[in-house]
Amino acid sequence: MDYEFPENLRLMRDTARRFVKNELEPISQQVEEEGKMPESVVQKMREMGFFGLSIPEEYGGMGLGTLGECVMNEEFGKTNVCFRSRFGTNNGIGSQGILIDGTPEQKEKYLPRIASGEWTAAFALTEPNAGSDAASIQTKAERKGDVYLLNGMKHFITNGDIADVVTVMAVTDKTKGPRGVTAFIVEKTFPGYSVGKIDRKMGIHGNNTAEIVFEDCQVPAKNIIGLEEGRGFVTAMKVLEKGRITIAAVCVGVAQYCLDASIAYSKQRVQFKKPICANQAIQWMLADMAISIYTARQIVYHAAWCRDQKQRVTQQAAMVKVYCTEMVNRVVDSALQIHGGMGYMKESPIERIYRDMRLFRIFEGTSEVQRMVISRELLKD
Ligand SMILES: Cc1cc2nc3c(=O)[nH]c(=O)nc-3n(C[C@H](O)[C@H](O)[C@H](O)COP(=O)(O)OP(=O)(O)OC[C@H]3O[C@@H](n4cnc5c(N)ncnc54)[C@H](O)[C@@H]3O)c2cc1C
Structure with a gap:
């Protein structure tokens, strides 16, 4: 392992360090007290490219590998961690399913908007009766022609209240256990999608977790990640x-x-x-x-x-x-x-x-x- 980081990563780290110190840290207590962060700061974070750190350059991201993202995350840890949570789902759990297992068309359609921060991405696995035992999720997806109808509820979803696109794990075949779970790309505008309760939490008050509810939510079959049922887990x-x-x-x-x-x-x-x-x-x-x-x-x-x-x-x-x-x-x-x-x-x-x-x-x-x-x-x- 080379302990000398490449020049571009060092530059990015130093820029992030300055941004954290000059732009985020001065308002970090204010954001905690008000329970929200100013949209102007979110916009600046978009302009800094923070929403697309881990997304390849061909999709408009910064193209960092895991090590590069870690070096940046260390800097984001030096202020209120809610700022990182705001764009963290775009770099992490909200985009990686598409990036790792999505089809070229799915990547082309979703990753640029996630990388730019135009869309907020989230990841919905946890349910009231399925936390650590994630394979026991109950949200169902039934095929009806070209769409799947999703029914169920996810909770504690980071950025769930503001997400534009969510990777949702749902059961397509309950006889198969984890192999019956399928990952769907669900847009907030799909009929039958709604945001439920926003949680009152112990900390990280600058951004929210929320329930996401699916009531006959219509998801096109082409939105199965990788187009294959049963690979979601x-x-x-x-x-x-x-x-x-x-x-x-x-x-x-x-x-x-x-x-x-x-x-x-x-x-x-x-x-x-x-x-x-x-x-x-x-x-x-x-x-x-x-x-x-x-x-x-x-x-x-x-x-x-x-x-x-x-x-x-x-x-x-x-x-x-x-x-x-x-x-x-x-x-x-x-x-x-x-x-x-x-x-x-x-x-x-x-x-x-x-x-x-x-x-x-x-x-x-x-x-x-x-x-x-x-x-x-x-x-x-
Ligand atoms: C602020 C916040 C943000 C979150 N964001 C997301 C998100 O974006 N998307 C998402 O899908 N989920 C999210 N989660 C959910 C989170 O991943 C779960 O809360 C976590 O996985 C634990 O599940 P649980 O809360 O149901 O606890 P449980 O699974 O009920 O566990 C309760 C306790 O029992 C222990 N336990 C359970 N099973 C065993 C075992 N076999 N052996 C020993 N101990 C065991 C656990 O370790 C824990 O200590 C978030 C949660 C929080 C609080």
Whole structure:
């Protein structure tokens, strides 16, 4: 693995770093308090190309590989993570099914609009009765001539309230278990599609998750990803596998932000007539944070690089997701401790980060599910 990133990636990273610092970070608390982000900022993020980082240049994206996307995600972790969530579904779960398993026509039709950010993309697998056990989804798709009629409900869908196009997993043959699941590209304008309840969440208040309801929703047969029934579960797993690595990269950036804030605070906060960083108890917390971040960054880059080399990364992706999501929760906890009472107050970004990052051990496969994946790989003959 080459540790020297190509010139263009370094330039993109530096541009993203400046954008985060100058445009996003100054409004990050405001966005949290208002529970929405200004459309002008979303437009700027479109102009920066952030909606198409992972989409090939031929479809109008930036054409980054997994490693490149991770390097960028690390920067996006250094501010309110809701900004990354806004365009993250376009780079990740909302586009990758089409990109990995879609037909040339499907890619041609959808990817340019997703890459530009004209359309927001989402991914709808989870249902009220099917979370970790994703193969037990109940949303049905029945063929009627040239269309499928979808019936059912998805919940907790990131950007579900604003999505223009959604990769939806539905059962086309319930006798076949996971092999009876098919992935559909569903546009919000298709008859029978509606947005249900918008969730009230613990964190990431700058963007929403929502229910999506299908009532005889008419989806053209040509919108089956790859045009083949029964491949949807495999497509979903491929999408999630990549997401595990790129989400882990966000955690590295968030943890770095927490460490930097903790170093700065511990140098200026004086108690017992000296800065608190003069105490070994604080120094060791900082050191442990740095060790974890260093370790996490290396495994993210390595797993991303392996994926870019077309290696099978099922186990690595799961390990990286568990390690980095648990790491960032430990790091933000230490950061809050170092900030003392101030870290518990709404004025401090650490308070928000503490809540926001709790999600990362749950979505796109809980820590328990990742450990199931890892142990399955370890124990297989
Ligand atoms: C903010 C947010 C955004 C999300 N965005 C999306 C999205 O865009 N698209 C989408 O499809 N989904 C999305 N999800 C859903 C998310 O992926 C699920 O919440 C997650 O997979 C867990 O499912 P569950 O909530 O039903 O928990 P459950 O599956 O009910 O799990 C509850 C607990 O039991 C544990 N558990 C379950 N089975 C086992 C087992 N066999 N062994 C050990 N422990 C087990 C779990 O690890 C967990 O701790 C989102 C969720 C949230 C909160």
